Amino acid sequence: MIGTVQTLEFTDLKVHVYTPPEDGFRVNSTIIELRNRLIVVDGQLFERFAREVGDLIDGLRKPIDRFILTHNHPDHYSGFEYLTQRFAGVQLAALPEVRDYLARLGEQVLEVRRNLFGDQVATHVVVPDALIVPGELVISGVRFLFQRFDEAEAEHTLTITLPDQGVALVADLVGGASDHLFTVQPHFDAWIAVLEKLRLDTAKIGLTTFVIGHGAPVGPEVLPANIDYLKAAKAAYQSSAKADEWVAAVGAGLPERGPDAWVNWSSQMLYGHVAP
Template structure:
């Protein structure tokens, strides 16, 4: 079974009704959330549909467990991050087509290839779509785009992206998407030194990309002790927003997102990593320690690469 899509409408929630249906090789989970303290299945007037819905697609067949988020407004769609592979981007596109609304805007959070290489799929399907990232992120992507296309074509063959897509540099602090307030929190240390996330203050939803992980080994390859401390502080600032839902960059399929699981997991992981690193004598030792600490977490390649960089044994 491949990649589910979680449909979540935020609010003061009492879990409501859930319906599952199979679409091709992936499963769509529809979760109804209500603005009140009664079960949505109870008798009484049906609540009016919320203005915003968040559809989350998690890649499952590429080993990255990437989340792309389709934000559904009243008339159009906003996509946050675009997948690594062409094949998974096509699955996101299939989800978009089923919503029967135009994709208006794509926002790329940072320069890692698993968040932007699938852009060609969306630009081809929606030629007028605006694709944006802040200038630093766009510059970094420009610097690696050709290299990443070649690398993943060699590894994935026909599943890989094949062409470069222009990204517009945008350095504002909010996105213009319908009448929604969509704030951008940029220039942040996460798993890279130039990360960002999207904050919906009215809905109290944070789409945080690789600022947070859930049940995944966090990507520490590009970090130092100092930058990991800054990452931790950025997560603490995120907590102060008091989000009702946080959607991380990587999580297990079928995940139902909540206010604090991803933040709590990532903070705990970063603290554990520092402890185990301080006690490790070799790359083998560090890998064994992190495996014992998080036996069921995915993305272990992050630990392997970090250990190889830190220890030369």
């Protein structure tokens, strides 16, 4: 296996976080292993890493209850073309707005990604065939809290919290303390408000672990660093007319952050050269 797997173990479930290497943008696919079923969250950008997720699923030897897509960016949905073929009949669930976006624009966005990255990107988008309704749900005796957050890293993001385990899958709303965030749209203030809400939820629910969209799980202690990043990215955006100017300004203001490829990639979407 090229990617790595980190497993969080609890009395009544396990959370397996698959992370590809840097050339796969460290996009996480997370498998929540319940007593008698699996829930698989997000599906990779490149097929070679989606295949490894499929191998990990097979090794757990339990049926998949559902696939879930957290938001509408292709690094999280491209791999579902492969996974839904390999595990035929499993529903893909998402927020209604995410489903509608994929139905309208998913193919167009994938075509752009294929032009950039080649045939490891999916040929066709898998439009979700089930909807997630925010709220609390008990699955196999485990409490799940589904929440929706708007106008942050993506237009609409689904988070999945396991309140009794102190774990939240927060997708790209949160990043590592030393990472560039994917500021692909100028939603800086709204995103900061989302992070402040997550701070409140952390205290209220007692969260200890965030499974993020890219890289190893982190703790709530990264939230101040994420907010600092967004403030710096906003200031750079206000003073920059072009993508390369913004990259330089962010680099000058936050020289300790990386990887550089992430900020370069974000700039292409932030300044409208590539669709998110």
